[in-house]
Every structure is written in C-alpha cells, then in structure tokens.
Amino acid sequence: MKKYFLFAILISGVALLFAFAGNGPKARKVSPNDPDTLALKMIYSEALENGAAYENLRKLCKEIPPRLSGSRGAKMAVDYMYQVMNGMGLDSVWLQECMVPHWERGVAETGNMIIDEKITRMNICALGGSDPTPADGLEAEVIEVRDFDHLKELGEKKIKGKIVFYNYPFNETFVSCFHAYGDAVKYRWQGPHMAQTYGAVAVLVRSMTNARDTFPHTGVMRMDSLRATIPSAAISTVDAEILSAALKGKSPVRFSMTMNCHMYPDEKSHNVIGEIRGSVNPDKVIVFGGHLDAWDNGEGAHDDGAGCVQGIEVLRLFKALGIKPRYTIRCVLWMNEENGGKGAAAYFDYAKKKNVQHIAAIESDAGGFTPRGFGLDMKPAQRQKIQSWQPLFFPYGVYDFTQDGGGADIGPLKELGTPLLGLHPDSQRYFDHHHTENDKFEHVNRRELHLGAASIAGLVYMIDKYGL
Amino acid sequence: MKKYFLFAILISGVALLFAFAGNGPKARKVSPNDPDTLALKMIYSEALENGAAYENLRKLCKEIPPRLSGSRGAKMAVDYMYQVMNGMGLDSVWLQECMVPHWERGVAETGNMIIDEKITRMNICALGGSDPTPADGLEAEVIEVRDFDHLKELGEKKIKGKIVFYNYPFNETFVSCFHAYGDAVKYRWQGPHMAQTYGAVAVLVRSMTNARDTFPHTGVMRMDSLRATIPSAAISTVDAEILSAALKGKSPVRFSMTMNCHMYPDEKSHNVIGEIRGSVNPDKVIVFGGHLDAWDNGEGAHDDGAGCVQGIEVLRLFKALGIKPRYTIRCVLWMNEENGGKGAAAYFDYAKKKNVQHIAAIESDAGGFTPRGFGLDMKPAQRQKIQSWQPLFFPYGVYDFTQDGGGADIGPLKELGTPLLGLHPDSQRYFDHHHTENDKFEHVNRRELHLGAASIAGLVYMIDKYGL
Numbered sequence: 012m013k014k015y016f017l018f019a020i021l022i023s024g025v026a027l028l029f030a031f032a033g034n035g036p037k038a039r040k041v042s043p044n045d046p047d048t049l050a051l052k053m054i055y056s057e058a059l060e061n062g063a064a065y066e067n068l069r070k071l072c073k074e075i076p077p078r079l080s081g082s083r084g085a086k087m088a089v090d091y092m093y094q095v096m097n098g099m100g101l102d103s104v105w106l107q108e109c110m111v112p113h114w115e116r117g118v119a120e121t122g123n124m125i126i127d128e129k130i131t132r133m134n135i136c137a138l139g140g141s142d143p144t145p146a147d148g149l150e151a152e153v154i155e156v157r158d159f160d161h162l163k164e165l166g167e168k169k170i171k172g173k174i175v176f177y178n179y180p181f182n183e184t185f186v187s188c189f190h191a192y193g194d195a196v197k198y199r200w201q202g203p204h205m206a207q208t209y210g211a212v213a214v215l216v217r218s219m220t221n222a223r224d225t226f227p228h229t230g231v232m233r234m235d236s237l238r239a240t241i242p243s244a245a246i247s248t249v250d251a252e253i254l255s256a257a258l259k260g261k262s263p264v265r266f267s268m269t270m271n272c273h274m275y276p277d278e279k280s281h282n283v284i285g286e287i288r289g290s291v292n293p294d295k296v297i298v299f300g301g302h303l304d305a306w307d308n309g310e311g312a313h314d315d316g317a318g319c320v321q322g323i324e325v326l327r328l329f330k331a332l333g334i335k336p337r338y339t340i341r342c343v344l345w346m347n348e349e350n351g352g353k354g355a356a357a358y359f360d361y362a363k364k365k366n367v368q369h370i371a372a373i374e375s376d377a378g379g380f381t382p383r384g385f386g387l388d389m390k391p392a393q394r395q396k397i398q399s400w401q402p403l404f405f406p407y408g409v410y411d412f413t414q415d416g417g418g419a420d421i422g423p424l425k426e427l428g429t430p431l432l433g434l435h436p437d438s439q440r441y442f443d444h445h446h447t448e449n450d451k452f453e454h455v456n457r458r459e460l461h462l463g464a465a466s467i468a469g470l471v472y473m474i475d476k477y478g479l
Numbered sequence: 480m481k482k483y484f485l486f487a488i489l490i491s492g493v494a495l496l497f498a499f500a501g502n503g504p505k506a507r508k509v510s511p512n513d514p515d516t517l518a519l520k521m522i523y524s525e526a527l528e529n530g531a532a533y534e535n536l537r538k539l540c541k542e543i544p545p546r547l548s549g550s551r552g553a554k555m556a557v558d559y560m561y562q563v564m565n566g567m568g569l570d571s572v573w574l575q576e577c578m579v580p581h582w583e584r585g586v587a588e589t590g591n592m593i594i595d596e597k598i599t600r601m602n603i604c605a606l607g608g609s610d611p612t613p614a615d616g617l618e619a620e621v622i623e624v625r626d627f628d629h630l631k632e633l634g635e636k637k638i639k640g641k642i643v644f645y646n647y648p649f650n651e652t653f654v655s656c657f658h659a660y661g662d663a664v665k666y667r668w669q670g671p672h673m674a675q676t677y678g679a680v681a682v683l684v685r686s687m688t689n690a691r692d693t694f695p696h697t698g699v700m701r702m703d704s705l706r707a708t709i710p711s712a713a714i715s716t717v718d719a720e721i722l723s724a725a726l727k728g729k730s731p732v733r734f735s736m737t738m739n740c741h742m743y744p745d746e747k748s749h750n751v752i753g754e755i756r757g758s759v760n761p762d763k764v765i766v767f768g769g770h771l772d773a774w775d776n777g778e779g780a781h782d783d784g785a786g787c788v789q790g791i792e793v794l795r796l797f798k799a800l801g802i803k804p805r806y807t808i809r810c811v812l813w814m815n816e817e818n819g820g821k822g823a824a825a826y827f828d829y830a831k832k833k834n835v836q837h838i839a840a841i842e843s844d845a846g847g848f849t850p851r852g853f854g855l856d857m858k859p860a861q862r863q864k865i866q867s868w869q870p871l872f873f874p875y876g877v878y879d880f881t882q883d884g885g886g887a888d889i890g891p892l893k894e895l896g897t898p899l900l901g902l903h904p905d906s907q908r909y910f911d912h913h914h915t916e917n918d919k920f921e922h923v924n925r926r927e928l929h930l931g932a933a934s935i936a937g938l939v940y941m942i943d944k945y946g947l
Binding site for chain 1: 523524527528651652654656689690849851874875876878879905907908911924925926927930
C-alpha cells in the first residue's frame with residue numbers, strides 16, 4: 012500500500028513539475044493578508060503613485076547632452092546622478108573610477124548610392140569604434156552579402172576593393188526581439204573584420220531592428236585585436252531594401268561615403284554608486300542598476316537611462332516606505348557598457364579585491380517597457396526559490412521567471428559565484444529605438460517605467476528577506 | 480491499495496489545482512512535436528512575417544477621414560473594409576444594416592478660464608451627445624467637485640448657476656488602467672445629468688487618462704432618458720490641475736465656453752461581416768472582431784481600428800495557412816460601439832431571430848498593444864478548458880486567462896448563452912491615446928498588433944478543433 016501511495020505521490024510531483032514546465036515556478040501561497048503580498052502591494056503602489064524615476068529620466072535625457080563614454084555629456088551625467096543620489100539621504104554615495112575609450116563620431120557623415128549618373132542620398136551612421144574614411148571620402152562598388160557563408164563563397168576575388176553590404180534581416184518569427192538581435196548582431200560585431208580579411212574597403216550593415224525605419228542604428232563593432240580598420244557604418248532598413256533592390260538591377264551600384272569619426276586617448280570616468288547599509292549583514296550586498304553611458308545619436312532613454320533611474324528608484328522606494336534591508340542594497344550606474352565594459356570591469360575588480368559578497372545582482376538594460384519577468388542565471392535551487400515567488404508578482408504582470416538572463420554589466424560577477432538576474436520588459440518596441448535618434452524620453456511610458464522599478468524593488472525585498 | 484492510489488491521485492489533482500491558484504490553468508502538454516504547438520507556431524510565424532493587419536490599419540487611419548457613426552468617414556470605412564474582405568477569397572462578405580445616431584462636434588470649441596481680468600485658454604472637447612452652448616457662448620463661475628458624495632454635499636444651493644468641474648483622477652495604484660477607467664468614467668457618463676439635477680449650467684470633466692497631457696479626451700455621456708441637456712465637455716489632465724490650483728486661490732474662477740455640436744437624425748449604417756464557412760458544422764459560428772466606428776478627433780488606431788484589422792487578419796491567417804475550420808469562423812466589424820451600440824444590437828437581433836448558434840465570441844477592443852491574455856465570461860467548465868491551453872500560448876507572452884472579460888459588442892450575445900472572450904493587451908499605454916487626437920497609426924507597433932491577431936487566431940483554432 013505504502014509503496015503505491017509513495018508512487019502516486021511521486022507521480023503527483025512529476026505531474027506538478029511537468030505542469031510547470033511551460034511557466035516555471037512552484038506555487039507560492041498568495042492571500043490578501045500575506046505579509047509579502049502586502050509588502051509588494053505597498054512597493055508597487057508607491058512607485059505608481061509617487062515614482063521619481065520618470066522625472067529623473069526626463070532631466071537625464073533633456074538637460075544633459077548625449078553621454079557616450081569619454082564625452083562631456085558622460086561627465087555631466089555622472090555629476091547629475093551623483094547629485095540625485097546624494098540628495099536622497101542614503102548611507103553612502105560614491106564614485107568608482109575607470110578608464111574608458113573615447114571615440115567621437117565627428118560631424119560629417121554622408122552616404123550616397125550611385126547608379127550610372129544618379130545619386131541617391133542615404134543616411135549612414137558610423138559603427139562605434141570605426142575608423143574614418145579619407146578626408147575626401149571613399150567610393151567603391153557595393154556587393155551584397157547575405158551571411159558569413161555567402162561571404163566565404165564570394166571570396167577575395169569578388170570582394171576585394173568593394174564595399175561589403177551585410178543585409179541580414181531580423182528573423183521576424185522570433186517572439187523575443189532580443190533573440191533576433193542575438194542572431195543578427197554578429198554582422199555588426201565582426202562583419203567589418205571578416206569583410207576586411209577578404210579585401211573589402213568599407214562595410215555597410217543593415218540596421219539591427221525589426222522596424223522598417225529610415226534612420227540608421229549604430230552600435231559597437233569588435234574592438235579587440237580583430238577590430239576592422241576599414242570604415243564601417245550602419246544604414247537604415249528602408250535604405251537597405253532600396254540598396255538591395257538596386258543591386259538586382261543591370262547597372263553596377265557604387266556607394267560614396269564620408270565619416271570623420273576618431274578614437275582619442277582613454278579618459279578617466281566613473282561608475283556612480285549609492286547604497287543603503289544592511290541592518291544585519293552590511294558586508295553582504297544585493298546590487299542592481301543599469302548603465303549610464305549611451306550612444307551619442309540619441310537620448311539613451313530606453314538604453315539605458317531607464318535602467319539607471321529604476322535602480323535609483325529602488326533605493327527611493329526602500330527609503331520612502333521605511334523598509335530597512337538586512338543586507339546592504341546597492342545601486343550601481345555602470346559606465347561604458349556600450350563600447351568597452353570598463354565600468355563593469357572596474358566594479359568586478361573592486362568586488363574581487365575587497366572580497367565583496369554579493370547575494371544577488373540584478374540588471375535592467377532591456378528598456379523601460381512594461382515588465383514581464385526576470386531572466387535568471389544561477390544554481391537550480393536558487394532558481395526554484397525565485398520561481399516560487401512568481402504568484403506574488405503575477406498580479407503586476409510579472410509572470411515569467413523561466414528564461415535565462417543576466418546582463419553585460421553584472422556578467423563578470425558570475426565568476427565570483429553571484430546569482431544574476433535581468434529584468435525582462437516586453438521586447439517588441441525595443442529595437443524601434445535602440446541606438447538611434449529615436450531613443451528619446453517621449454517614448455518612455457511613466458507607468459511602464461515605474462512598474463519595472465517596482466518589480467526590481469519587490470525582488471530585492473524578497474531576496475533580502477529570504478536570502479538566496 | 481486501489482483506494483489509496485485513488486486518494487493519492489486526488490491529492491495530486493488538488494495539489495495541481497492549488498498550484499495554479501495564482502495563475503489559473505490546468506497544464507496542457509506542450510512538446511515541440513505536439514500538433515497544436517506546431518499549429519500555433521505556424522499561425523504566429525505567418526502573422527509576424529506576413530501579417531497584413533498593419534497595412535490595412537494604415538489605410539484605414541490615413542486614407543479615410545474620422546469615422547464617427549453617421550459621418551462620411553464611417554461610410555467610407557464600411558466601403559473600405561468591405562472591399563478588403565471581398566478581395567480575400569472568403570466564402571461570404573456582407574453588410575448588416577443598422578440605424579445609428581449622428582452627432583457632430585461642429586467646428587467651434589473654445590474654453591477660457593477667467594480670473595479677475597486674466598484669461599487662460601484651455602482646450603475643451605464636447606462629450607459625445609452633448610448639447611451645444613448658446614451661439615454666443617456661456618460663462619459662469621466654476622465649482623470643483625471631487626465625487627458624487629461631494630456633489631450631493633454641496634447641493635443645489637452651492638451648485639445652481641455654476642459650471643460643475645469633476646476632477647476625479649485615475650487611481651494610479653490600479654495595475655490595469657482599465658480598472659482605473661472603470662472607476663472614474665461614471666463622472667463622464669452620468670456626471671452631466673447629476674450636475675444638472677442640482678442646477679449646474681454646464682459640466683467640465685477631467686479627462687479619463689493616467690497621462691499628464693494637454694489635450695482633452697472625449698467619450699460618450701449617458702444617452703438614455705437621463706441624458707443631460709447642459710453643455711458638457713472634457714478638459715485635459717494638465718488643465719484640470721491648473722484649474723484646480725486656481726480654484727484654491729482667493730478670486731472666483733469663471734469659465735467661458737462655446738460648442739456648436741449638434742445631434743442630427745439617425746443615419747443608416749452597417750456592420751461589415753466576412754466569414755469562412757465551416758467544413759463540418761457551417762451553421763455553428765465562432766465570431767470575432769472589433770468596432771469600426773471611432774471618435775471624430777483622432778484616427779481611432781488603437782480604438783478600435785486595431786481590433787478590426789486583427790479580426791480580418793484571423794481570416795487571412797486561416798486562408799494563408801490552408802486551415803479549414805470545422806465551424807464557420809466569422810469576423811464582424813461592429814458599427815457604433817462608441818455612442819449607441821446599434822451595430823451590436825443589430826447583430827444580436829439577427830442572431831436571435833435566425834437562431835444562430837455561437838460556439839464563442841471574441842472581441843478585441845482594448846488597443847493594438849502587446850497581448851497578455853484573454854478575459855473570459857463563460858461557464859466554469861468552459862473556462863477551465865480554455866485555461867488548460869495556457870501553456871500553448873505562454874511562449875508568445877499570452878499567459879493570463881484568469882481575468883473576467885468580454886466586450887461591449889459581443890456582450891448582448893451572453894443572453895443567448897454564448898461564451899465570451901476579450902483580448903487583453905497590455906493596458907499601460909492605452910489611455911495615453913484613448914478618444915483623442917493622439918490615437919493615431921504611428922503609435923501602433925506592427926509586431927504587437929500582429930501578435931494580438933495571431934493570439935485570437937490561435938484561440939479560434941483551438942476552439943474550432945476542440946469545441947467549448
């Protein structure tokens with residue numbers, strides 16, 4: 012009897028596990044008077060009613076110039092964020108030094124498609140880290156490349172002396188636009204170098220977006236020993252379609268371009284850090300935040316002003332609600348995520364050297380859109396613990412704890428055994444804005460931004476209370 | 480033995496039920512080769528890659544004038560949608576007649592806040608169905624009213640001869656913005672009549688939105704025997720704050736307004752209907768769609784052009800993928816949802832008279848935003864059946880089948896025993912656009928719109944296959 016009973020229990024367990032295969036968590040009891048239910052209600056309500064993240068973001072986007080690493084805007088952003096956190100009555104606000112690359116786009120970026128005598132202007136946008144063209148520009152025939160296999164197939168014979176045009180579109184069937192980005196971004200990242208090895212004189216990359224838009228999306232290219240030294244730029248998806256159609260015609264298609272971008276010596280910069288000291292274990296830290304640098308062609312509202320102001324909002328929520336964390340909770344605004352990761356490296360070096368114990372690290376760098384869940388990169392038992400809290404977050408539209416995730420700035424901490432979490436907002440609109448002039452404050456919704464901040468705060472609250 | 484085994488199975492079932500208490504469904508098996516998993520993958524991929532809804536919406540919004548019931552634009556929208564469906568190779572496309580109210584805003588809407596000699600212009604927007612002001616306008620002192628209790632407390636003595644200003648804000652702590660709308664909209668709906676009973680000469684209503692914006696949001700007021708006959712208008716939330724602050728000052732605040740809106744005789748109009756006949760049970764119908772009329776001050780892109788083109792897209796997906804439904808699947812574009820519901824009444828009358836059996840009715844009238852789930856209004860067993868499909872939809876971000884729901888146009892069918900479903904997109908941005916000039920095509924994201932259409936199509940597919 013007992014044997015069968017246990018067997019049935021086992022089946023039951025398997026059924027339960029299986030039942031949640033699609034959406035993860037074991038159930039956590041939720042009732043109106045459950046203290047955690049009440050705490051989360053308090054956190055979300057405070058964020059929705061009195062959230063300060065939106066106004067902080069407005070100032071960052073509208074009162075400070077673009078803030079690519081090494082720029083005047085980046086310095087001003089560091090000062091501004093330091094001031095914001097310094098005015099919040101935190102236990103500690105400090106700057107953490109790092110040396111960052113200083114690349115500037117310059118003022119002259121022009122592109123022209125030339126067929127016979129006919130010239131069609133096209134907006135181009137140098138990839139971050141690209142070399143410039145000669146001062147009087149560069150002109151060559153264009154060759155379209157579908158993917159790296161195609162590049163190899165064409166070989167030096169067909170490519171030498173030409174401008175390689177990578178026209179690899181986002182895969183529309185991927186539901187998460189980040190998956191499409193992950194699939195396509197290699198053509199921006201190492202496409203320039205690969206093309207150069209076959210003798211290309213320049214590279215044009217179809218912008219990394221699902222959108223059919225008319226402005227190019229920039230982004231960094233490979234900056235290590237395999238950095239290309241030929242001019243490399245993005246063109247918009249609409250222009251990519253026009254260029255591709257032209258290449259199917261009879262006349263050869265030439266392209267002329269000028270770029271006077273330039274790499275300057277490294278500059279001193281900083282991560283901005285603010286924290287509330289733990290009441291029980293101040294030496295153990297829950298860290299969260301986003302990156303403060305942003306591409307120079309926009310306001311960096313979604314990428315990643317949103318993550319920065321959400322991190323600060325988590326501290327504000329704890330202060331406003333009088334929640335005293337057991338562990339130290341720390342907001343870090345990392346510098347130089349976009350083109351070097353030097354801020355992340357500096358924070359990692361500090362953590363390693365000082366042997367800082369991190370309970371968890373949470374990054375918000377996927378836009379200020381309506382939150383849907385958190386990606387998790389940690390041990391299975393830790394994962395299950397967080398998944399068991401899913402019913403608490405479900406009423407706020409935060410339901411998905413099944414994905415992997417983390418983030419570029421917290422990534423290095425994995426080596427120290429830190430459990431990593433990444434906020435996953437809805438991804439559908441993200442690449443409409445990413446790395447362009449279209450990434451501006453007006454496209455961030457106040458409530459979506461604040462729901463994201465509250466979600467991080469709620470998770471910090473739970474991790475602080477129950478450990479991980 | 481058997482007894483204990485059954486007991487354990489029972490426990491297992493209870494555990495399962497409990498496990499899903501937070502998020503609804505019993506688990507449906509999901510595996511990569513499961514036929515339904517494959518069918519949904521096909522449906523979503525086709526919508527994301529080749530969806531036509533976005534382009535249909537562009538034409539509806541950009542090539543056709545505003546389409547409030549009874550207007551020239553509404554007639555053109557009926558013709559356009561008929562043509563679209565007629566060109567799709569459906570089994571039947573037809574128009575269903577209904578008589579609709581014909582109210583026009585007129586050309587002159589002006590508002591001025593007057594304090595001492597100082598005049599501050601404020602945009603006003605007549606509520607749908609309102610009477611006009613006298614031709615030379617109306618001016619009176621303003622009295623702010625917090626809610627109906629406050630109105631009653633002030634009484635005729637304080638209110639008579641004045642303009643009642645309802646300043647009831649959206650409750651920010653409601654996570655769903657539709658709950659906040661449901662809470663506040665009574666001041667637009669019956670506020671005018673209530674104020675008139677106390678002798679008010681006009682009504683200003685704070686716009687129904689979470690947004691802090693500068694344009695008024697219109698919407699219908701009560702149109703039955705309790706319709707107010709005093710001029711009634713909305714003002715923006717920003718102006719509402721300014722007006723409210725002014726009312727805290729020492730000087731009395733007066734307001735002058737002109738509106739020359741007018742109610743004309745009813746007009747003949749139509750629901751537009753297209754269908755694919757069922758291969759097994761053509762007399763039983765799964766109906767879905769949205770409403771074709773929209774407020775006159777915008778393009779009605781989210782409300783509810785989105786629902787219309789999504790309904791048409793469901794038919795396109797079945798055709799494109801060669802899916803032959805067992806039951807007749809029917810898209811209805813209802814006329815006059817905004818200010819009368821005459822299209823819904825006509826469809827109901829037809830269904831009742833002809834004894835049309837509806838397997839289910841699905842409405843999309845909550846915007847073309849990223850879908851999150853479906854609200855259900857049906858018998859518990861039917862509800863559980865749909866909830867058991869949740870794991871199939873989870874990979875597409877459609878996870879919430881726990882809410883109630885339906886819609887204004889399918890609502891009457893409940894009397895005939897029809898199970899009702901309403902698409903629930905994310906609600907955070909909806910009232911940034913609702914009933915304003917800001918409800919335009921540019922604010923609809925192509926992929927979000929198509930994910931919504933695919934979600935409806937997927938549900939129609941499952942209901943058609945398994946019944947309800």
